[in-house]
Amino acid sequence: MSSRDLKIGIVGGVVSGLMLTLFIQPILKFVWYTVMAVGGHLHKGYVDGIYRAAGANDVNIMGYALASLLILFVLPAAFYPVLTQWADMDNQGGILSRLDRGMKTFAKGLFIAQGIFLLLICTIAFSLYTGTEEIRSSFTQRLTILSPEISDTEYKTFEARWASMRGKADYDALVASMNNRAAELGIKLPPQRYP
Numbered sequence: 001m002s003s004r005d006l007k008i009g010i011v012g013g014v015v016s017g018l019m020l021t022l023f024i025q026p027i028l029k030f031v032w033y034t035v036m037a038v039g040g041h042l043h044k045g046y047v048d049g050i051y052r053a054a055g056a057n058d059v060n061i062m063g064y065a066l067a068s069l070l071i072l073f074v075l076p077a078a079f080y081p082v083l084t085q086w087a088d089m090d091n092q093g094g095i096l097s098r099l100d101r102g103m104k105t106f107a108k109g110l111f112i113a114q115g116i117f118l119l120l121i122c123t124i125a126f127s128l129y130t131g132t133e134e135i136r137s138s139f140t141q142r143l144t145i146l147s148p149e150i151s152d153t154e155y156k157t158f159e160a161r162w163a164s165m166r167g168k169a170d171y172d173a174l175v176a177s178m179n180n181r182a183a184e185l186g187i188k189l190p191p192q193r194y195p
Contacts, residue, residue: 051165143158145189158174
């Protein structure tokens with residue numbers, strides 16, 4: 001190895017180290033903190049959405065998932081044969097044929113992306129649905145056990161608090177109130193369930 005190659009290697013190493021330290025590391029740190037902040041916010045919104053939907057009692061999450069299926073997959077799939085048929089119209093290999101092959105490739109890529117997106121939406125909708133049903137049945141079971149021993153006003157108050165739930169904090173406060181009332185009455189409630 002010549003001294004010129006050695007100098008280039010040393011200078012290159014110093015420059016790459018400086019670039020990593022001064023530019024790339026702060027950018028990666030910023031991206032990481034942004035992802036963590038946004039991810040935490042999204043997770044809190046997702047969890048609060050489960051409790052809000054459970055309190056609403058009339059949210060049709062699976063209906064939304066089916067509507068998403070129709071919009072994201074079935075409708076574009078109806079146009080897929082039209083897009084792919086264009087490639088068969090020009091058999092001479094001209095520009096129209098190349099454009100149509102590109103359109104066919106684009107359409108296939110679009111359908112793959114839509115399938116992945118649809119799978120994600122259906123997974124989220126299913127988890128929202130199961131989480132909502134889990135806490136709804138837990139609340140109903142616990143309130144049913146309490147109902148013979150509490151007044152009609154207390155029963156309606158628990159139901160009103162359930163219906164006005166906006167997130168996990170409201171659910172936890174409601175469950176704590178039910179637990180306190182059950183302890184006062186000497187009633188053993190089943191453990192609360194979480195989504």
